[in-house]
Amino acid sequence: MSTYKIVSDTASDIFPSVIDYATMSRVPFYVTFDKEHYQKEMAELSVDDFYNHIAKDKVFPKTSCPTITDYIDVFEPILNGGKDILCFCISSFFSASYQSAVNAAEMLKEKFPERRIEVIDSAQATAGMGLVVYQSYLMLEAGYTLDENISVSEQIKRDTVINFTVGSLSFLQNGGRIGKATALAGTLFNVKPIICMRDGELFPIENVRGIKKAVKAVIKKTDDEIDGNESDYLISMFYADSRADIMDTIAEHYSDSKYSFSDNLFRVGATIGAHTGPDVIALAYSKKYNLYTK
Structure with a gap:
Protein backbone atom coordinates (compact mmCIF):
# COMPACT_ATOMS: atom_id res chain seq x y z
CA MET A 1 0.00 0.00 0.00
CA ASP A 159 8.60 18.65 -21.12
CA THR A 160 4.81 18.94 -21.24
CA VAL A 161 3.25 21.15 -23.92
CA ILE A 162 -0.23 22.17 -25.05
CA ASN A 163 -0.93 23.43 -28.58
CA PHE A 164 -4.43 24.76 -29.06
CA THR A 165 -6.83 27.00 -30.91
CA VAL A 166 -10.19 28.53 -30.06
CA GLY A 167 -13.29 28.97 -32.19
CA SER A 168 -14.18 32.34 -30.69
CA LEU A 169 -11.87 35.06 -29.40
CA SER A 170 -14.54 36.66 -27.21
CA PHE A 171 -13.68 34.63 -24.10
CA LEU A 172 -9.96 35.40 -24.38
CA GLN A 173 -10.83 39.07 -24.84
CA ASN A 174 -13.22 39.11 -21.89
CA GLY A 175 -10.55 37.52 -19.71
CA GLY A 176 -7.97 40.12 -20.72
CA ARG A 177 -5.76 37.72 -22.69
CA ILE A 178 -6.20 39.71 -25.92
CA GLY A 179 -7.39 43.23 -26.73
CA LYS A 180 -10.83 44.20 -28.00
CA ALA A 181 -9.47 45.26 -31.41
CA THR A 182 -7.72 41.92 -31.88
CA ALA A 183 -10.89 40.04 -30.96
CA LEU A 184 -12.97 42.13 -33.35
CA ALA A 185 -10.53 41.64 -36.22
CA GLY A 186 -10.43 37.92 -35.56
CA THR A 187 -14.21 37.71 -35.67
CA LEU A 188 -14.54 39.78 -38.86
CA PHE A 189 -11.89 37.86 -40.77
CA ASN A 190 -12.48 34.41 -39.22
CA VAL A 191 -8.93 34.40 -37.84
CA LYS A 192 -8.04 31.70 -35.32
CA PRO A 193 -4.96 31.93 -33.09
CA ILE A 194 -2.56 29.05 -32.60
CA ILE A 195 -1.34 29.22 -29.00
CA CYS A 196 1.24 27.18 -27.12
CA MET A 197 1.43 26.64 -23.38
CA ARG A 198 4.74 25.56 -21.87
CA ASP A 199 6.70 26.43 -18.73
CA GLY A 200 3.60 27.92 -17.15
CA GLU A 201 2.87 30.58 -19.77
CA LEU A 202 0.98 31.13 -23.03
CA PHE A 203 2.82 31.95 -26.25
CA PRO A 204 1.05 33.08 -29.46
CA ILE A 205 2.45 31.20 -32.45
CA GLU A 206 0.51 32.27 -35.55
CA ASN A 207 -2.92 33.17 -36.89
CA VAL A 208 -4.76 31.21 -39.57
CA ARG A 209 -8.08 31.61 -41.37
CA GLY A 210 -10.82 29.19 -40.35
CA ILE A 211 -11.16 26.54 -37.68
CA LYS A 212 -10.26 23.59 -39.94
CA LYS A 213 -6.96 25.16 -40.96
CA ALA A 214 -6.32 26.04 -37.33
CA VAL A 215 -6.79 22.42 -36.26
CA LYS A 216 -4.41 21.25 -39.00
CA ALA A 217 -1.87 23.81 -37.76
CA VAL A 218 -2.19 22.48 -34.19
CA ILE A 219 -1.61 18.93 -35.44
CA LYS A 220 1.39 19.95 -37.56
CA LYS A 221 3.02 21.93 -34.74
CA THR A 222 2.63 19.01 -32.35
CA ASP A 223 4.03 16.49 -34.84
CA ASP A 224 6.97 18.78 -35.68
CA GLU A 225 7.88 19.21 -32.01
CA ILE A 226 7.81 15.50 -31.26
CA ASP A 227 9.85 14.99 -34.43
CA GLY A 228 9.57 11.28 -35.03
CA ASN A 229 9.89 10.20 -31.38
CA GLU A 230 6.25 9.11 -31.15
CA SER A 231 6.82 6.09 -28.94
CA ASP A 232 8.38 8.27 -26.21
CA TYR A 233 5.25 10.37 -25.63
CA LEU A 234 1.74 10.33 -24.31
CA ILE A 235 -0.45 12.55 -26.44
CA SER A 236 -4.05 13.47 -25.83
CA MET A 237 -6.69 15.44 -27.62
CA PHE A 238 -8.92 17.47 -25.37
CA TYR A 239 -11.98 19.53 -26.01
CA ALA A 240 -14.67 21.60 -24.36
CA ASP A 241 -18.05 21.53 -26.09
CA SER A 242 -16.62 21.27 -29.58
CA ARG A 243 -17.75 19.95 -32.94
CA ALA A 244 -17.60 16.18 -33.35
CA ASP A 245 -16.26 16.41 -36.91
CA ILE A 246 -13.24 18.41 -35.74
CA MET A 247 -12.47 15.93 -32.98
CA ASP A 248 -12.85 13.05 -35.44
CA THR A 249 -10.28 14.71 -37.73
CA ILE A 250 -7.70 14.70 -34.94
CA ALA A 251 -8.50 11.16 -33.80
CA GLU A 252 -8.25 9.88 -37.37
CA HIS A 253 -4.87 11.55 -37.87
CA TYR A 254 -3.41 9.65 -34.92
CA SER A 255 -5.33 6.39 -35.33
CA ASP A 256 -2.49 4.49 -37.02
CA SER A 257 0.45 6.29 -35.44
CA LYS A 258 3.02 5.07 -32.93
CA TYR A 259 1.85 7.61 -30.35
CA SER A 260 0.26 6.52 -27.10
CA PHE A 261 -2.76 8.56 -28.17
CA SER A 262 -5.98 9.03 -26.26
CA ASP A 263 -9.10 10.98 -27.09
CA ASN A 264 -10.87 10.18 -23.83
CA LEU A 265 -8.65 11.30 -20.97
CA PHE A 266 -9.57 14.97 -20.71
CA ARG A 267 -12.39 17.44 -21.22
CA VAL A 268 -11.85 21.13 -20.54
CA GLY A 269 -13.68 21.93 -17.35
CA ALA A 270 -15.13 25.14 -15.99
CA THR A 271 -11.88 26.55 -14.59
CA ILE A 272 -10.23 26.77 -18.01
CA GLY A 273 -13.39 26.80 -20.14
CA ALA A 274 -14.37 30.10 -18.53
CA HIS A 275 -11.34 31.66 -20.26
CA THR A 276 -11.24 29.73 -23.56
CA GLY A 277 -14.94 29.31 -24.26
CA PRO A 278 -16.70 26.18 -25.52
CA ASP A 279 -14.88 25.88 -28.86
CA VAL A 280 -11.33 25.14 -27.75
CA ILE A 281 -9.56 22.27 -29.53
CA ALA A 282 -6.14 21.18 -28.37
CA LEU A 283 -3.41 18.59 -28.21
CA ALA A 284 -1.25 18.02 -25.17
CA TYR A 285 1.82 15.84 -25.06
CA SER A 286 4.15 14.64 -22.35
CA LYS A 287 7.18 12.35 -22.31
CA LYS A 288 6.51 9.00 -20.62
CA TYR A 289 7.54 8.81 -16.99
CA ASN A 290 9.65 5.65 -17.36
CA LEU A 291 12.08 7.50 -19.65
CA TYR A 292 13.27 9.70 -16.79
CA THR A 293 15.78 8.94 -14.06
CA LYS A 294 14.12 8.58 -10.66
Whole structure:
Protein backbone atom coordinates (compact mmCIF):
# COMPACT_ATOMS: atom_id res chain seq x y z
CA MET A 1 0.00 0.00 0.00
CA SER A 2 1.24 3.48 -0.88
CA THR A 3 2.45 5.78 1.88
CA TYR A 4 1.19 8.92 0.13
CA LYS A 5 -1.81 10.24 -1.75
CA ILE A 6 -2.05 12.53 -4.76
CA VAL A 7 -4.11 15.72 -4.60
CA SER A 8 -4.89 18.04 -7.51
CA ASP A 9 -6.97 21.15 -7.99
CA THR A 10 -9.73 20.73 -10.57
CA ALA A 11 -7.84 22.58 -13.30
CA SER A 12 -6.27 19.23 -14.28
CA ASP A 13 -9.48 18.19 -16.13
CA ILE A 14 -8.97 14.42 -15.89
CA PHE A 15 -12.02 12.28 -16.67
CA PRO A 16 -13.23 10.61 -13.42
CA SER A 17 -13.07 7.18 -15.09
CA VAL A 18 -9.30 7.48 -15.54
CA ILE A 19 -8.31 7.84 -11.88
CA ASP A 20 -8.97 5.68 -8.84
CA TYR A 21 -10.21 8.27 -6.37
CA ALA A 22 -9.17 6.09 -3.46
CA THR A 23 -5.68 7.12 -4.55
CA MET A 24 -6.32 10.74 -5.51
CA SER A 25 -8.36 13.68 -4.20
CA ARG A 26 -9.34 16.94 -5.91
CA VAL A 27 -9.79 20.48 -4.63
CA PRO A 28 -12.39 22.46 -6.60
CA PHE A 29 -12.22 25.91 -8.11
CA TYR A 30 -15.26 28.18 -7.82
CA VAL A 31 -17.33 29.38 -10.77
CA THR A 32 -19.82 32.24 -10.95
CA PHE A 33 -22.09 33.48 -13.72
CA ASP A 34 -23.29 36.61 -11.90
CA LYS A 35 -20.28 37.53 -9.67
CA GLU A 36 -22.42 36.87 -6.58
CA HIS A 37 -23.29 33.18 -6.41
CA TYR A 38 -20.32 30.81 -6.58
CA GLN A 39 -20.46 27.06 -7.23
CA LYS A 40 -17.73 24.47 -6.68
CA GLU A 41 -16.53 22.96 -9.92
CA MET A 42 -17.50 19.27 -10.21
CA ALA A 43 -18.97 19.13 -6.72
CA GLU A 44 -21.80 21.60 -7.42
CA LEU A 45 -21.44 22.35 -11.14
CA SER A 46 -20.95 19.64 -13.75
CA VAL A 47 -19.09 20.24 -17.01
CA ASP A 48 -22.26 19.74 -19.05
CA ASP A 49 -24.21 22.21 -16.90
CA PHE A 50 -21.40 24.73 -17.23
CA TYR A 51 -21.38 24.70 -21.03
CA ASN A 52 -25.18 24.55 -21.22
CA HIS A 53 -25.31 27.69 -19.06
CA ILE A 54 -22.92 29.51 -21.41
CA ALA A 55 -24.90 28.48 -24.50
CA LYS A 56 -28.29 29.33 -23.01
CA ASP A 57 -27.55 32.62 -21.25
CA LYS A 58 -24.65 33.94 -23.38
CA VAL A 59 -22.65 34.88 -20.29
CA PHE A 60 -18.94 35.11 -19.52
CA PRO A 61 -18.33 33.17 -16.29
CA LYS A 62 -15.65 34.03 -13.77
CA THR A 63 -13.56 31.71 -11.63
CA SER A 64 -12.00 31.87 -8.18
CA CYS A 65 -9.27 29.61 -6.85
CA PRO A 66 -9.57 27.23 -3.90
CA THR A 67 -9.02 28.84 -0.52
CA ILE A 68 -6.54 27.81 2.15
CA THR A 69 -9.48 26.31 4.05
CA ASP A 70 -10.50 24.28 1.00
CA TYR A 71 -7.04 22.72 0.89
CA ILE A 72 -6.96 22.09 4.63
CA ASP A 73 -10.34 20.34 4.39
CA VAL A 74 -8.87 17.92 1.82
CA PHE A 75 -5.39 17.57 3.34
CA GLU A 76 -6.34 16.95 6.97
CA PRO A 77 -8.26 13.66 6.56
CA ILE A 78 -5.38 12.25 4.47
CA LEU A 79 -2.87 13.21 7.15
CA ASN A 80 -5.10 11.79 9.86
CA GLY A 81 -5.09 8.56 7.88
CA GLY A 82 -1.33 8.37 8.21
CA LYS A 83 -0.39 9.26 4.63
CA ASP A 84 1.80 11.95 3.12
CA ILE A 85 0.54 14.21 0.31
CA LEU A 86 1.77 15.09 -3.17
CA CYS A 87 -0.31 18.03 -4.39
CA PHE A 88 -0.40 19.49 -7.92
CA CYS A 89 -1.72 22.96 -8.76
CA ILE A 90 -2.41 24.89 -11.93
CA SER A 91 0.40 27.16 -13.14
CA SER A 92 0.98 29.93 -10.60
CA PHE A 93 1.15 32.32 -13.57
CA PHE A 94 -2.64 31.98 -13.91
CA SER A 95 -3.93 31.43 -10.40
CA ALA A 96 -3.23 31.68 -6.67
CA SER A 97 -4.25 28.04 -6.17
CA TYR A 98 -0.61 27.04 -5.68
CA GLN A 99 -0.11 29.66 -2.96
CA SER A 100 -3.29 28.55 -1.19
CA ALA A 101 -1.98 24.98 -1.13
CA VAL A 102 1.46 26.06 0.11
CA ASN A 103 -0.10 28.15 2.89
CA ALA A 104 -2.38 25.28 3.90
CA ALA A 105 0.60 22.92 4.05
CA GLU A 106 2.51 25.35 6.27
CA MET A 107 -0.44 25.70 8.63
CA LEU A 108 -0.74 21.92 9.03
CA LYS A 109 2.96 21.27 9.73
CA GLU A 110 2.70 21.94 13.46
CA LYS A 111 -0.28 19.61 13.87
CA PHE A 112 1.29 16.83 11.76
CA PRO A 113 5.08 17.18 12.23
CA GLU A 114 5.71 13.58 11.17
CA ARG A 115 3.88 13.93 7.84
CA ARG A 116 4.98 15.50 4.53
CA ILE A 117 2.92 17.76 2.27
CA GLU A 118 4.72 18.43 -1.01
CA VAL A 119 3.13 21.00 -3.33
CA ILE A 120 4.14 21.21 -7.00
CA ASP A 121 3.39 24.09 -9.35
CA SER A 122 2.54 22.02 -12.45
CA ALA A 123 3.41 24.95 -14.76
CA GLN A 124 0.44 23.74 -16.79
CA ALA A 125 -3.35 23.74 -16.99
CA THR A 126 -6.17 21.50 -18.20
CA ALA A 127 -4.83 18.46 -20.12
CA GLY A 128 -1.20 19.58 -19.84
CA MET A 129 -1.57 19.58 -16.08
CA GLY A 130 -3.69 16.46 -16.41
CA LEU A 131 -0.87 14.56 -18.10
CA VAL A 132 1.52 15.56 -15.32
CA VAL A 133 -0.95 14.43 -12.65
CA TYR A 134 -1.93 11.29 -14.56
CA GLN A 135 1.68 10.20 -14.87
CA SER A 136 2.25 10.90 -11.18
CA TYR A 137 -0.72 8.62 -10.51
CA LEU A 138 0.83 5.92 -12.73
CA MET A 139 4.09 6.24 -10.80
CA LEU A 140 2.29 5.87 -7.50
CA GLU A 141 0.57 2.74 -8.83
CA ALA A 142 3.96 1.45 -10.04
CA GLY A 143 5.42 1.75 -6.54
CA TYR A 144 7.50 4.92 -6.88
CA THR A 145 8.39 6.49 -3.54
CA LEU A 146 7.25 10.03 -2.81
CA ASP A 147 10.71 11.44 -3.51
CA GLU A 148 11.02 9.48 -6.77
CA ASN A 149 7.60 10.70 -7.87
CA ILE A 150 8.48 14.31 -7.10
CA SER A 151 11.78 14.08 -8.98
CA VAL A 152 10.24 12.63 -12.14
CA SER A 153 7.14 14.86 -12.01
CA GLU A 154 9.36 17.96 -11.92
CA GLN A 155 11.08 16.70 -15.09
CA ILE A 156 7.81 15.75 -16.80
CA LYS A 157 6.24 19.17 -16.29
CA ARG A 158 9.15 20.86 -18.08
CA ASP A 159 8.60 18.65 -21.12
CA THR A 160 4.81 18.94 -21.24
CA VAL A 161 3.25 21.15 -23.92
CA ILE A 162 -0.23 22.17 -25.05
CA ASN A 163 -0.93 23.43 -28.58
CA PHE A 164 -4.43 24.76 -29.06
CA THR A 165 -6.83 27.00 -30.91
CA VAL A 166 -10.19 28.53 -30.06
CA GLY A 167 -13.29 28.97 -32.19
CA SER A 168 -14.18 32.34 -30.69
CA LEU A 169 -11.87 35.06 -29.40
CA SER A 170 -14.54 36.66 -27.21
CA PHE A 171 -13.68 34.63 -24.10
CA LEU A 172 -9.96 35.40 -24.38
CA GLN A 173 -10.83 39.07 -24.84
CA ASN A 174 -13.22 39.11 -21.89
CA GLY A 175 -10.55 37.52 -19.71
CA GLY A 176 -7.97 40.12 -20.72
CA ARG A 177 -5.76 37.72 -22.69
CA ILE A 178 -6.20 39.71 -25.92
CA GLY A 179 -7.39 43.23 -26.73
CA LYS A 180 -10.83 44.20 -28.00
CA ALA A 181 -9.47 45.26 -31.41
CA THR A 182 -7.72 41.92 -31.88
CA ALA A 183 -10.89 40.04 -30.96
CA LEU A 184 -12.97 42.13 -33.35
CA ALA A 185 -10.53 41.64 -36.22
CA GLY A 186 -10.43 37.92 -35.56
CA THR A 187 -14.21 37.71 -35.67
CA LEU A 188 -14.54 39.78 -38.86
CA PHE A 189 -11.89 37.86 -40.77
CA ASN A 190 -12.48 34.41 -39.22
CA VAL A 191 -8.93 34.40 -37.84
CA LYS A 192 -8.04 31.70 -35.32
CA PRO A 193 -4.96 31.93 -33.09
CA ILE A 194 -2.56 29.05 -32.60
CA ILE A 195 -1.34 29.22 -29.00
CA CYS A 196 1.24 27.18 -27.12
CA MET A 197 1.43 26.64 -23.38
CA ARG A 198 4.74 25.56 -21.87
CA ASP A 199 6.70 26.43 -18.73
CA GLY A 200 3.60 27.92 -17.15
CA GLU A 201 2.87 30.58 -19.77
CA LEU A 202 0.98 31.13 -23.03
CA PHE A 203 2.82 31.95 -26.25
CA PRO A 204 1.05 33.08 -29.46
CA ILE A 205 2.45 31.20 -32.45
CA GLU A 206 0.51 32.27 -35.55
CA ASN A 207 -2.92 33.17 -36.89
CA VAL A 208 -4.76 31.21 -39.57
CA ARG A 209 -8.08 31.61 -41.37
CA GLY A 210 -10.82 29.19 -40.35
CA ILE A 211 -11.16 26.54 -37.68
CA LYS A 212 -10.26 23.59 -39.94
CA LYS A 213 -6.96 25.16 -40.96
CA ALA A 214 -6.32 26.04 -37.33
CA VAL A 215 -6.79 22.42 -36.26
CA LYS A 216 -4.41 21.25 -39.00
CA ALA A 217 -1.87 23.81 -37.76
CA VAL A 218 -2.19 22.48 -34.19
CA ILE A 219 -1.61 18.93 -35.44
CA LYS A 220 1.39 19.95 -37.56
CA LYS A 221 3.02 21.93 -34.74
CA THR A 222 2.63 19.01 -32.35
CA ASP A 223 4.03 16.49 -34.84
CA ASP A 224 6.97 18.78 -35.68
CA GLU A 225 7.88 19.21 -32.01
CA ILE A 226 7.81 15.50 -31.26
CA ASP A 227 9.85 14.99 -34.43
CA GLY A 228 9.57 11.28 -35.03
CA ASN A 229 9.89 10.20 -31.38
CA GLU A 230 6.25 9.11 -31.15
CA SER A 231 6.82 6.09 -28.94
CA ASP A 232 8.38 8.27 -26.21
CA TYR A 233 5.25 10.37 -25.63
CA LEU A 234 1.74 10.33 -24.31
CA ILE A 235 -0.45 12.55 -26.44
CA SER A 236 -4.05 13.47 -25.83
CA MET A 237 -6.69 15.44 -27.62
CA PHE A 238 -8.92 17.47 -25.37
CA TYR A 239 -11.98 19.53 -26.01
CA ALA A 240 -14.67 21.60 -24.36
CA ASP A 241 -18.05 21.53 -26.09
CA SER A 242 -16.62 21.27 -29.58
CA ARG A 243 -17.75 19.95 -32.94
CA ALA A 244 -17.60 16.18 -33.35
CA ASP A 245 -16.26 16.41 -36.91
CA ILE A 246 -13.24 18.41 -35.74
CA MET A 247 -12.47 15.93 -32.98
CA ASP A 248 -12.85 13.05 -35.44
CA THR A 249 -10.28 14.71 -37.73
CA ILE A 250 -7.70 14.70 -34.94
CA ALA A 251 -8.50 11.16 -33.80
CA GLU A 252 -8.25 9.88 -37.37
CA HIS A 253 -4.87 11.55 -37.87
CA TYR A 254 -3.41 9.65 -34.92
CA SER A 255 -5.33 6.39 -35.33
CA ASP A 256 -2.49 4.49 -37.02
CA SER A 257 0.45 6.29 -35.44
CA LYS A 258 3.02 5.07 -32.93
CA TYR A 259 1.85 7.61 -30.35
CA SER A 260 0.26 6.52 -27.10
CA PHE A 261 -2.76 8.56 -28.17
CA SER A 262 -5.98 9.03 -26.26
CA ASP A 263 -9.10 10.98 -27.09
CA ASN A 264 -10.87 10.18 -23.83
CA LEU A 265 -8.65 11.30 -20.97
CA PHE A 266 -9.57 14.97 -20.71
CA ARG A 267 -12.39 17.44 -21.22
CA VAL A 268 -11.85 21.13 -20.54
CA GLY A 269 -13.68 21.93 -17.35
CA ALA A 270 -15.13 25.14 -15.99
CA THR A 271 -11.88 26.55 -14.59
CA ILE A 272 -10.23 26.77 -18.01
CA GLY A 273 -13.39 26.80 -20.14
CA ALA A 274 -14.37 30.10 -18.53
CA HIS A 275 -11.34 31.66 -20.26
CA THR A 276 -11.24 29.73 -23.56
CA GLY A 277 -14.94 29.31 -24.26
CA PRO A 278 -16.70 26.18 -25.52
CA ASP A 279 -14.88 25.88 -28.86
CA VAL A 280 -11.33 25.14 -27.75
CA ILE A 281 -9.56 22.27 -29.53
CA ALA A 282 -6.14 21.18 -28.37
CA LEU A 283 -3.41 18.59 -28.21
CA ALA A 284 -1.25 18.02 -25.17
CA TYR A 285 1.82 15.84 -25.06
CA SER A 286 4.15 14.64 -22.35
CA LYS A 287 7.18 12.35 -22.31
CA LYS A 288 6.51 9.00 -20.62
CA TYR A 289 7.54 8.81 -16.99
CA ASN A 290 9.65 5.65 -17.36
CA LEU A 291 12.08 7.50 -19.65
CA TYR A 292 13.27 9.70 -16.79
CA THR A 293 15.78 8.94 -14.06
CA LYS A 294 14.12 8.58 -10.66
